[in-house]
Structures are given as C-alpha cells and as structure tokens.
Amino acid sequence: xxxxxxxxxxxxxMDPSQTVVNGDIYIEDGIIMEIPSSKTDADQVIxxxxxxxxxxxxxxxxxxxQTLFRGLADDMDVVDWLKKRIWPLExxxxxSSVYASARLSILELLRSGTTTVVTLETMNHTEAVFQAAxxxxxxxxxxxxxxxxxxxxxxxxxxxxxxxxxxxLDLLDRFHGKSNNRIQYAFCPRGTRNxxxxxxxxxxRIARENNARIHTHAAENKAQTDLLSEYGGSEVLYLDKxxxxxxxxxxxxxxxxxxxxxxxxxxxxxxxxHCPSANLKLASGFAPIPIMLEKGINVAVxxxxxxxxxxxxxxxxxxxxxxxxxxxxxxxxxxxxxVLEMITLGGARAAGLExxxxxxxxxKKADLILLNQAVPHAYPxxxxxxxxxxxxxxxxxxxxxxxxxxxxILQNGHLxxxxxxxxxxxxxxxxxxxxxxxxxxxxxxxxx
Amino acid sequence: xxxxxxxxxxxxxMDPSQTVVNGDIYIEDGIIMEIPSSKTDADQVIxxxxxxxxxxxxxxxxxxxQTLFRGLADDMDVVDWLKKRIWPLExxxxxSSVYASARLSILELLRSGTTTVVTLETMNHTEAVFQAAxxxxxxxxxxxxxxxxxxxxxxxxxxxxxxxxxxxLDLLDRFHGKSNNRIQYAFCPRGTRNxxxxxxxxxxRIARENNARIHTHAAENKAQTDLLSEYGGSEVLYLDKxxxxxxxxxxxxxxxxxxxxxxxxxxxxxxxxHCPSANLKLASGFAPIPIMLEKGINVAVxxxxxxxxxxxxxxxxxxxxxxxxxxxxxxxxxxxxxVLEMITLGGARAAGLExxxxxxxxxKKADLILLNQAVPHAYPxxxxxxxxxxxxxxxxxxxxxxxxxxxxILQNGHLxxxxxxxxxxxxxxxxxxxxxxxxxxxxxxxxx
Numbered sequence: 077x078x079x080x081x082x083x084x085x086x087x088x089x090m091d092p093s094q095t096v097v098n099g100d101i102y103i104e105d106g107i108i109m110e111i112p113s114s115k116t117d118a119d120q121v122i123x124x125x126x127x128x129x130x131x132x133x134x135x136x137x138x139x140x141x142q143t144l145f146r147g148l149a150d151d152m153d154v155v156d157w158l159k160k161r162i163w164p165l166e167x168x169x170x171x172s173s174v175y176a177s178a179r180l181s182i183l184e185l186l187r188s189g190t191t192t193v194v195t196l197e198t199m200n201h202t203e204a205v206f207q208a209a210x211x212x213x214x215x216x217x218x219x220x221x222x223x224x225x226x227x228x229x230x231x232x233x234x235x236x237x238x239x240x241x242x243x244x245l246d247l248l249d250r251f252h253g254k255s256n257n258r259i260q261y262a263f264c265p266r267g268t269r270n271x272x273x274x275x276x277x278x279x280x281r282i283a284r285e286n287n288a289r290i291h292t293h294a295a296e297n298k299a300q301t302d303l304l305s306e307y308g309g310s311e312v313l314y315l316d317k318x319x320x321x322x323x324x325x326x327x328x329x330x331x332x333x334x335x336x337x338x339x340x341x342x343x344x345x346x347x348x349x350h351c352p353s354a355n356l357k358l359a360s361g362f363a364p365i366p367i368m369l370e371k372g373i374n375v376a377v378x379x380x381x382x383x384x385x386x387x388x389x390x391x392x393x394x395x396x397x398x399x400x401x402x403x404x405x406x407x408x409x410x411x412x413x414x415v416l417e418m419i420t421l422g423g424a425r426a427a428g429l430e431x432x433x434x435x436x437x438x439x440k441k442a443d444l445i446l447l448n449q450a451v452p453h454a455y456p457x458x459x460x461x462x463x464x465x466x467x468x469x470x471x472x473x474x475x476x477x478x479x480x481x482x483x484x485i486l487q488n489g490h491l492x493x494x495x496x497x498x499x500x501x502x503x504x505x506x507x508x509x510x511x512x513x514x515x516x517x518x519x520x521x522x523x524x
Numbered sequence: 525x526x527x528x529x530x531x532x533x534x535x536x537x538m539d540p541s542q543t544v545v546n547g548d549i550y551i552e553d554g555i556i557m558e559i560p561s562s563k564t565d566a567d568q569v570i571x572x573x574x575x576x577x578x579x580x581x582x583x584x585x586x587x588x589x590q591t592l593f594r595g596l597a598d599d600m601d602v603v604d605w606l607k608k609r610i611w612p613l614e615x616x617x618x619x620s621s622v623y624a625s626a627r628l629s630i631l632e633l634l635r636s637g638t639t640t641v642v643t644l645e646t647m648n649h650t651e652a653v654f655q656a657a658x659x660x661x662x663x664x665x666x667x668x669x670x671x672x673x674x675x676x677x678x679x680x681x682x683x684x685x686x687x688x689x690x691x692x693l694d695l696l697d698r699f700h701g702k703s704n705n706r707i708q709y710a711f712c713p714r715g716t717r718n719x720x721x722x723x724x725x726x727x728x729r730i731a732r733e734n735n736a737r738i739h740t741h742a743a744e745n746k747a748q749t750d751l752l753s754e755y756g757g758s759e760v761l762y763l764d765k766x767x768x769x770x771x772x773x774x775x776x777x778x779x780x781x782x783x784x785x786x787x788x789x790x791x792x793x794x795x796x797x798h799c800p801s802a803n804l805k806l807a808s809g810f811a812p813i814p815i816m817l818e819k820g821i822n823v824a825v826x827x828x829x830x831x832x833x834x835x836x837x838x839x840x841x842x843x844x845x846x847x848x849x850x851x852x853x854x855x856x857x858x859x860x861x862x863v864l865e866m867i868t869l870g871g872a873r874a875a876g877l878e879x880x881x882x883x884x885x886x887x888k889k890a891d892l893i894l895l896n897q898a899v900p901h902a903y904p905x906x907x908x909x910x911x912x913x914x915x916x917x918x919x920x921x922x923x924x925x926x927x928x929x930x931x932x933i934l935q936n937g938h939l940x941x942x943x944x945x946x947x948x949x950x951x952x953x954x955x956x957x958x959x960x961x962x963x964x965x966x967x968x969x970x971x972x
Contacts, residue, residue: 455952
C-alpha cells in the first residue's frame with residue numbers, strides 16, 4: 077500500500093455540485109480515499125498551499141506521431157496540407173521517429189496539465205506510441221489509423237482490409253488494458269471517406285465485443301463533406317447506416333452537420349471532440365458547439381496535431397473554446413465552468429472513463445494537477461471565480477504538479493525521473509532523419 | 525557611454541528585407557550600432573545562444589488601470605459589463621489602486637515580451653500610470669480617458685469640458701517626452717459617443733500642435749454603433765467631420781465599419797488597433813482585418829483590458845490574430861510573418877515611433893527580447909520558419925530577456941532589481957480596498 081496526501085490546496089472537485097473546497101486530499105494506491113481529509117501523514121506529502129487542485133485535463137483528439145512535423149505545414153489549405161505535407165511525412169515515419177514524436181508530445185501534454193490523451197496515429201509503428209505512453213505515465217487511449225481506401229487526389233496509400241484489421245487486432249491484444257488499465261486501445265478508421273463499408277461494419281462489431289472506443293474524423297472540412305455525394309453529403313447518416321454511432325464513438329471536429337445529424341449524435345450518445353485551434357488554423361470553420369451542448373451532446377476537447385495547431389496545450393484549447401463562439405452565440409454561450417467541464421468530465425465520458433476520472437471524488441483514480449495561483453497574469457484573486465481563472469487566465473506555465481494514478485509524474489513543472497533535454501534532442505535528430513527519407517520534390521519544398 | 529553586446533542569437537530583424545541572421549548585436553547608449561557585429565566585448569555581454577532575438581512587441585490598446593478588475597466581469601454582455609462592472613470599478617479607483625494596477629500590468633506585459641504599450645486610462649489618477657511606467661522601464665504612451673458626456677443608460681459621470689481639457693494639458697505638460705522620450709502622453713477621448721463636438725475638435729487641434737497621439741475606441745459593438753443615429757450610424761464619418769482622422773489617431777477595435785469608412789481610414793493614414801481576445805470575449809464580433817490590410821491600413825495589436833481578455837499577453841493576441849480570420853478569409857489570409865509585423869512595426873507606426881523601434885536596425889533604439897527556443901512546445905526546429913514559431917508555438921513562458929532603451933529590464937524571465945512578489949501583494953491589497961469602496965448593491969453582487 078502506498079499513500080499520498082495533498083495538503084492545503086483550493087480544490088475544484090468538478091463533482092456534480094461543483095464543490096470548491098480548501099483542504100487536503102488523501103490517496104491510497106492511486107485511489108482518492110478522503111476529501112477533505114483529516115489525515116496528518118502519508119508516505120508522500122505534497123504541500124499545495126497557494127495552488128488550485130483540479131482533475132487532470134482529458135484531450136480526446138490528438139495525433140502524437142505528427143508532433144515531429146510541427147511548423148512544417150503552416151498557412152496552407154487542407155488539400156495541400158494533406159497532400160504535400162501530412163501524407164508524405166506520415167509515410168516517412170519509422171518506429172524510432174514515431175517513438176521520439178510520442179515522447180515529445182507527452183512531455184508537452186503533461187506540462188499543460190493533460191493527464192489523459194485519446195490519440196489517432198498513423199498506419200504503422202503505433203506500438204511506439206503505446207510504449208512512450210506506458211513509460212511516461214500518461215493515461216492514453218491510442219489507435220493506429222485504419223485506411224483501406226486511397227485518399228482521392230493524393231498519394232496516400234490505403235491498406236488491404238484484412239491486413240488493416242489484423243494489425244488493429246494485434247495492437248488491441250498487446251496493449252488494451254495494460255498498466256493497470258491506464259493504457260487502452262481504440263479503433264481509428266481515419267475518416268468516413270478513408271474506410272470501406274466492410275471495414276466500418278467490422279470495426280463496429282469488434283469494438284463493441286472488446287469494450288473499446290472508435291475514434292475518427294467527421295465533417296471537418298466543408299468541401300470534403302460536400303464531396304461525399306455517395307453518402308448524400310452526410311457523414312453522420314453514413315456512420316449510422318454502418319451501425320457505429322453510439323456511446324463508444326468519438327467524432328473529431330463535427331463542424332458541417334445538419335440538425336438531423338445533431339439529433340442523431342445526441343440520441344445515440346455519440347461524443348464530439350471539439351478542436352478549436354485546428355479548426356481555425358486549417359480554415360475549416362466554427363463548429364456550432366453551443367447548439368450541440370443545447371441538444372445534450374457530450375462535447376470534449378482536443379488539440380489535434382501539432383502541424384495544425386501548433387501546440388498540444390490544454391489551456392490554449394480551453395481559452396479558444398470559451399472565446400470563439402461568443403461573437404456568434406452571445407457572451408454567455410460558453411461560460412468558463414462549462415468549458416472546464418468539457419475538458420475534464422466531458423473528456424472522461426468520451427474516453428469511457430467517467431467512472432474513474434474527470435472529477436476529484438472519493439473512489440475515483442487520482443489524476444490531478446496543481447496550478448500555481450501566485451502569478452501576475454491571474455492576480456489579483458479576491459472575488460474572481462477559480463474556474464474562470466483556469467479558463468481565461470492561467471497558462472501551462474502555471475502547472476506545478478501532475479499526478480496520474482497517484483504517481484507524481486511532474487513536479488515544479490518538470491518531469492520526475494526523466495531527461496527532458498534528451499526528449500528534445502532525440503526529436504530533432506529523428507526529424508532530421510525523417511526529412512532525409514522524404515522523396516523529391518516534397519523534400520526540397522519543405523526545407524526551403 | 526555604456527555598451528551592450530548580445531551574442532550568438534538568431535536575430536529576426538523585421539527589417540524591410542525580413543532578414544534573419546545568426547550573430548551578434550552591438551548597442552551603445554541604448555542605440556543599435558552594429559548588426560551583425562564583430563565586437564568581442566562590451567560593458568555588458570549577454571549570451572543569446574539558443575535564443576531567438578526579436579524586436580520587442582508593441583501593444584497599442586491596453587487599459588492598465590483595469591488589471592485590478594481581472595476576473596470580475598466574465599461572461600457578460602457589454603452593456604452589463606460597462607454598467608455593472610467597469611464604470612463602478614473605475615470610479616472607485618484611488619491613486620494607489622491605479623498605481624498597483626499599472627505595476628501589475630507592466631509586470632505581465634514585460635513577461636510577454638511587450639516593450640511598448642499604448643494605454644487608455646480612467647478619468648483620474650493617470651499620473652500613477654506614468655509613474656509606474658517610468659519606474660519599471662517600459663516604453664509607454666499613456667493618457668487619461670476624456671469624457672464630457674454621460675454614457676447613456678449607465679451611471680458613468682462625464683466631466684466638464686474645460687476641466688477635462690485642463691487635466692489633459694497638465695498631464696501632457698508633466699509627462700510627454702520624459703525619460704529620454706520613453707514616456708509620452710496621448711489624448712484619449714474615450715469613444716466617439718463619450719465626447720462632445722467641441723472637445724473632439726479641440727483635442728484634434730492640441731494633439732497636432734504638440735505632436736501627440738489621439739487614442740480612442742471606435743465601432744466596437746454593433747448595437748452601440750447603430751445607436752449613434754446622430755452620426756448617421758458612422759463613427760468614422762463623424763470623426764472625419766471633427767477633423768481628427770489622420771496619422772496621429774489610433775482607433776481601437778474598428779469592427780463595424782463600411783467600405784467607405786475603410787477607405788477613409790486608409791486614405792488618412794489612421795491606425796487600427798486589433799484586439800482579438802476582447803472582441804471575442806465581449807461577443808463584439810470579428811474585425812475584418814484581412815480586408816483592412818488589403819486596403820493598406822496599418823493594423824496593430826492590443827490586449828485591451830484584463831476584464832475582457834483576461835490576460836495582457838502578446839503571444840495570446842498574436843496567436844488569435846493569426847487564427848480567427850482564417851475560417852472567414854481562408855488559410856493564407858494572415859500569415860505568421862504578417863502578424864509578427866503587426867505587433868512590431870505596425871505597433872511602432874501606430875505609436876508614431878517607427879523611426880525608433882519596431883525592428884532591429886542600426887540607428888534604432890535597442891528594444892529587444894530574447895526567446896528561449898529549447899522548449900518542448902516549439903520543438904523540433906529543423907525546417908520550420910522562426911516567425912511562424914513565434915506566432916503559433918511560443919508562449920510568454922519562453923521570454924528569457926527583455927531589453928528596453930538598451931537596459932536589461934527582465935532576465936531569466938524575472939524583473940531585474942524589482943520585487944515581483946510585492947507587486948502581487950500590493951495588487952491584492954488594493955483590490956480588497958477598492959471593492960470595499962464600492963456602493964451596494966454592486967459590491968455584494970460582485971463578491972457573490
């Protein structure tokens with residue numbers, strides 16, 4: 077038995093009563109046992125005086141393998157972005173470049189207070205993402221991109237349907253439920269247009285059987301969505317026909333949807349991953365999140381990939397999610413408390429982990445972060461709402477401590493027992509080698 | 525004579541050729557003398573290895589006195605925001621509360637790499653803002669709000685026209701050109717609707733005579749703009765009639781303007797301050813910045829006040845300015861280099877300081893910042909554009925050093941020779957006293 081006591085914090089529990097309490101949290105073997113606690117000692121004691129204590133953030137749509145491409149695809153339209161950058165770069169990945177990219181991503185995610193990440197990777201080498209997540213202590217639900225159709229107009233190669241499925245089942249078998257259930261597998265058909273009917277239906281069946289998530293892109297780009305005339309222009313109606321809508325499905329972006337599709341998402345309990353930075357940077361559009369919330373849809377948040385963001389920072393996404401909808405839906409449409417709920421409980425629900433994480437409650441796993449309040453950009457404090465401070469004022473620089481499964485992963489803003497510099501150096505080295513592997517003329521164009 | 529040598533940086537000069545050069549900068553008595561320099565020694569030598577060296581950021585629309593109200597006015601519409609929050613709070617200010625607010629603001633501004641700030645303060649106690657700026661070493665163009673009309677529907681008291689002018693002339697006399705011209709005065713009629721015709725015309729005349737800026741709000745809120753039926757609904761046409769459009773005028777927000785007004789702004793050389801966070805948070809709208817840039821209008825950037833942001837962070841404003849226009853105008857409408865130009869040279873032009881600051885060129889004043897590149901959220905580096913990294917990836921946490929007029933104001937991310945903790949403590953104390961001074965029921969409502 078190992079115990080942890082977090083003393084004197086201002087705790088935003090995110091429990092159903094939205095309790096905010098000053099006091100201590102007592103944890104045993106990674107499980108929250110008492111709050112507020114009157115215990116005076118434990119194996120490890122952390123002084124949280126002057127800190128806000130929050131449930132760790134959950135980001136539900138991120139591509140860890142793409143972090144190695146950060147800054148190589150700016151100010152481009154989405155067709156060029158895919159064709160000239162993302163597809164060639166992903167295809168040039170090796171096991172070691174994916175591993176370096178995942179480690180760099182997880183470092184950045186942890187430093188922004190993200191304790192759980194749901195990721196969609198490339199077709200190959202996804203075992204390296206699982207390895208990095210296992211080693212670095214983050215909670216992760218990861219999957220390889222499944223594509224058994226060619227992307228029209230690009231050089232992206234699809235895979236044989238049986239091979240794609242076999243690879244997925246192998247990863248499911250090796251990683252789903254590992255490290256005390258901290259690591260899980262999700263099936264990731266890349267997008268509506270990237271998988272055949274057979275594959276969609278088979279994935280739906282196997283995912284249900286194995287209690288696994290399905291994670292895909294939908295209705296991100298208007299032109300792409302309109303082009304899907306074979307689906308009557310409706311990606312959600314198509315997914316319904318394939319039988320995959322439901323509580324184990326996460327749809328990333330969900331910008332260009334009809335009211336009928338919103339209703340279908342709501343009635344099936346399908347989850348939406350809102351990616352504000354990416355939707356802006358790729359000029360995809362403004363996802364009508366206030367309408368979806370009104371319909372009762374569970375909306376969570378994700379940074380998407382570094383090439384379309386260019387960060388993986390939970391605070392930047394929260395701030396944007398709170399701000400960008402106001403000119404369209406009014407100043408009260410996205411209160412700070414709602415945004416904070418989206419990135420904690422909303423994420424936990426989308427990941428299928430709401431029994432375990434997303435709030436600080438007795439019996440839940442201890443995935444917590446400590447935020448330093450004594451910072452110029454959040455001062456003065458008297459009379460302001462802590463949730464509002466987190467969403468509108470705090471930044472990732474304020475993340476002092478990150479705890480996952482009761483383990484202290486980050487302290488004083490730095491990884492515990494890991495060499496951060498080595499992660500940066502390896503990422504630079506692997507990027508250099510990856511760019512060397514690119515074919516011309518893409519390579520010269522990218523290194524202009 | 526004092527000399528400063530900044531060695532081994534990657535210098536984004538922002539000169540007309542957009543030169544990026546690895547090397548040294550030699551400075552004498554606050555003036556850039558050589559770049560790249562072959563000097564080997566100086567009175568002070570700073571090692572900038574691994575850092576980007578940039579012109580300091582210029583923010584041209586900020587209310588330093590409002591930072592004391594941070595987090596007290598979230599998720600409200602603009603009428604309530606003014607009536608129930610900003611007007612009562614500003615009227616409760618004392619000399620010492622304005623001073624504490626200005627010091628806290630300047631600390632936050634410096635930490636985000638802002639070396640010049642153009643501010644619009646409240647009607648009283650603006651001498652405290654000048655004092656804080658003088659003491660803390662920031663370059664500042666400040667002015668008291670001038671209001672000789674009552675704000676319709678609110679309790680905001682205006683002033684007698686002669687008194688307002690006399691107060692302004694006194695501040696002009698005491699502060700304009702102080703500290704080696706680092707401190708300047710600007711005339712600040714609060715908004716089109718807040719000053720009489722007489723006052724506008726008189727301010728126009730005196731500002732021209734004294735080579736001073738005029739800084740005001742215009743076309744921020746559609747309902748407010750539409751209500752100005754006496755001006756035919758056009759704030760810019762009104763200002764034209766008053767004879768104040770021109771190269772010494774900064775218009776903050778400029779959201780709800782006609783094509784005719786855009787043309788008038790362009791032809792008169794009037795400057796626009798783009799405030800993306802504030803425009804979103806108050807649900808004011810999306811200022812059509814790409815259209816204004818196309819017309820040749822000089823657009824600069826500002827964080828506005830903490831109650832409508834809630835930060836004063838140049839990086840957050842740059843990132844938003846680059847992102848939010850893309851869904852409306854396409855992915856290439858606001859390239860990173862353009863945004864970086866807006867917040868350096870654009871700001872310098874708006875402030876009337878383009879001969880002195882805004883780029884790193886021989887003969888200009890040494891207002892520079894050093895950004896640490898060895899950070900997870902900007903890695904890896906090979907092949908990515910430094911300007912793009914600054915706009916899309918870096919954060920204020922990466923600001924290592926800030927130099928203004930050749931003086932090192934911030935080093936290792938902290939103020940040189942100033943007690944940061946005292947600034948926080950004083951701000952908390954002054955907020956407590958200010959809230960005590962509020963009348964009921966506003967006071968109880970705010971402290972719910």
